[in-house]
Amino acid sequence: MNTISPTLVITGAAGGIGGPVARAALDAGYRVIGADQTPFELPGAAATLVGxxxxxxIVDSVFDAAGPNVYAVLHLAAxxxxxxxxxxxxxxxxxxxxxRVIGTAGERGVRRIVAVSSASAVGFAWADRDLTPDYLPVDEDHPIVAVDTYGLSKVFMEQIAAFTHRRWQVPTITLRFPFVGTGERLRYRLDEMAQSPATGSRDLWAWLDTxxxxxxxxxxxxxxxxxxxxLNISAxxxxxxxxxRDIVAAAFPGLAVPGRVGEYGGLYDTTRAADLLGLTEYHGWRAGA
Incomplete structure (x- = not known):
């Protein structure tokens, strides 16, 4: 890393993911500009803005505080x-x-935009009806079947990122996260999953350690x-x-699970993330993981 610390603009810096990201970025030596609608403290940040x-x-004030040559914008606010x-x-x-955030980043010519989307963009999680995947594991090319506005908002955000790349040639990576947690938050969710094989089917039982x-x-x-x-990012x-195979049979009778999926294997395909990010090792919750 250069002697002049690269600048990261992090929105949603008070959130359950944004906070840890901001602290990790500071630990890694980045100059951090944090923004959130909720008041927050971020010791070591070059600036924190609430709005x-x-x-x-407000968005302009965030980018003005960052100054020129922003290394990356990490958009987590939602x-x-x-x-x-x-x-x-x-x-x-x-x-x-x-x-506002992604478009302004494009206009200002930042080096990179990273936006956190959601597995909800595909459409299963918050639907008002039971939906069945076309195939498993679900990859990034699976048809969008969203019938809820939350999932639709994530689809739009992904399209905003793609639009920004087309218009200003700024590289954009959008990450589809499932449930994210650790500690007590994760334990509570695991207890819910233990109620029955079909519990959690709308999320495809997916998760990601914070x-x-x-x-x-x-x-x-x-x-x-x-x-x-x-990119799909999932444990x-x-x-x-x-x-x-037991939980899929309980929730989606007749839906095939390919042989490459392990005994307790996840149902989101993360091959692209492994190829692009080198992300192949994840924290686990099972004994010995």
Missing amino acids: DLRDQA IPSPGQFDDHDTLVRNVSSAY RDAVTAILRSAEVPFEGAEV PDTMSPWPT
């Missing part, structure tokens, strides 16, 4: 799950803030890359205590 990222003046606002507000809040989410985001900022890419196993 609504749907407001262009409504973390549906139900906090009505459908219209959920869509508008997520899409508007994404366009530490691995941090690694994926920072690697996305650092790896050599030109283009616009969407290589499920959160269910039952074998993968």
Whole structure:
């Protein structure tokens, strides 16, 4: 790393993922500009700004604080799950803030944009009906079947990132995360998964340790890359205590699980992330992991 610390702009820096990302970035020697709608403290940051990222003046102040030659923008600011606002507000809040931040990053010619999307973009997690994947494991080319506005907001964000690359030629990497957690948050979710084989089917029983989410985001900022890419990032196993073929049979009768999926193997294909980010090792929750 150069003697002049590269600058990262991190939105959602007060969040459950954004906070750990910001602290890890500082530990790695980056100059960090943190922004969030919620007041927060980030010792060591070059600047912290609090405000609504749907407001262009707030977004401009974030980039003004960062100065020229921003190494990467890490956009994590978003409504973390549906139900906090009505459908219209959920869509508008997520899409508007994404366009303000990602579009401004493109206009200002940053080196890289990394945006955190969600596995919800595919459409299973928050649907008002039961949906069955076309195939397993689900890769980034699986058709979008979203019928909820939260998932739709993530689809729009991914398209905003792709648009920004086309318009300003800024490389963009968008990461689809499933449930993310560690510690008590993860233990609570694991207890839910143990209720029955079908519990968690809408999420395809997927999960990601917070530490691995941090690694994926920072690697996305650092790896050599030109283009616009969407990547699945998910642990290589499920959160269910039952074998993968048993839970799939319980929730999706007749849906095949390929032989390459292990006994407790995860159901999101992460091959592209392994190839681009070198992300092949993940934290696990099972005994011995």
